[in-house]
Amino acid sequence: xLQVFVxxxxxxLLIGFLGLxxxxxxxxxxxxxxLGKYPLYKIxxxxxxxxxxxxxxxxxxxxxxxPKGPLETALGYCLARARQAPAAAAARPGRVTFTQRHAxx
Numbered sequence: 540x541l542q543v544f545v546x547x548x549x550x551x552l553l554i555g556f557l558g559l560x561x562x563x564x565x566x567x568x569x570x571x572x573x574l575g576k577y578p579l580y581k582i583x584x585x586x587x588x589x590x591x592x593x594x595x596x597x598x599x600x601x602x603x604x605x606p607k608g609p610l611e612t613a614l615g616y617c618l619a620r621a622r623q624a625p626a627a628a629a630a631r632p633g634r635v636t637f638t639q640r641h642a643x644x
Contacts, residue, residue: 546570558608560590 546569553562568586571577597603607616 542574546573554606556608558611559605560594561608561610563590563593 546566550562550566553565557565564586567589568582571582571585572579597605
């Protein structure tokens with residue numbers, strides 16, 4: 540039981556520091572290697588593509604902002620959205636736009 544519980548607690552704590560997507564990639568890779576004993580050529584694509592797919596699903600398509608970390612900020616995702624939010628608000632007063640929802644980092 541502890542071999543699943545302890546890594547899950549660490550994963551939840553890492554979300555606050557690294558963001559959901561990077562933490563998820565580490566969590567998936569760890570479990571695939573440790574419990575699944577998968578080879579590296581299977582671990583890397585799965586650990587990268589699942590968080591990327593979740594990013595597009597939640598952030599882009601469903602417009603649900605999730606916790607982001609320094610990687611998203613370094614890539615300019617948070618800052619670009621925050622800079623666009625005031626202009627978008629002026630264009631459509633009274634409506635919450637895509638960029639306003641994504642201005643939260």
